[in-house]
Amino acid sequence: MRFKKYFLLLLLLCPTLSTAENAYDFGDYIVYYNAFTADTLPPQMATAYGILRSRYKGVLNLSVQKKPHPGQLPQTVNADVKVMAVNRAGQLKTLESRRVAEGKAIYYLSEFRVSxxxxxxxxISLKPKGVIKPLELSFKQQFYVD
Known part of the structure; x- marks a missing residue:
């Protein structure tokens, strides 16, 4: 359990503390993202989340937060998540996202192969409950495995 809380903190807080490149602002919502190779996860954390540690496996983490009213903290929200990934060779991959909830925190993990x-x-297309038009964003990430 201690590892899950640490992992959640690592994945969710790091984007908020870094540059705005790890977040998209959609007015009422902010989407945080992080992509990395699975070999960077400590073994206990990878096991707790059912992720095979491999430098040839990428992990995408997404979190959707509703902006707070003054004096309140942001709230993570459920969303329908669709992720398409394409490399320079034009290979298209539809990624399955797995919802992970711990207490009030909600995030979505997707795994994929990389070279x-x-x-x-x-x-990425995210549709929080009650929102008509999906929140759509795109970003590029280069992975190094050797």
């Missing part, structure tokens, strides 16, 4: 120096473009 050395591969650049992956993620096209």
């Amino acid at each position: 050395n120096k591969e650049v992956v473009t993620f096209n």
Whole structure:
């Protein structure tokens, strides 16, 4: 249990503390994202989340938060998540996202294969409950495995 809380903190707080490149602002909502190779996870954390540690496996983490009213903390929210990933060779991958909830925190994990120096473009569509138009974003990430 201690590892899960640490992992959650690692995945959710790091984007909020870094540059705005790890977040998209949609007015009422903010989407935080993080992509990394699974070999960077400590073994206990990978086991707790059912993730195979491998430098050839990428992990995408997403969190959708509703902006707070003054004096309140942001609230993570449920969302329908669709992720398409494409590399420079044009290979398209539809990623399955797994919802993970711990207490009030909600985030979505997707796993995918990567090769050395591969650049992956993620096209993401998130639809929080009650929202008509999906929140859409795109970003590129290069992965190094050697």
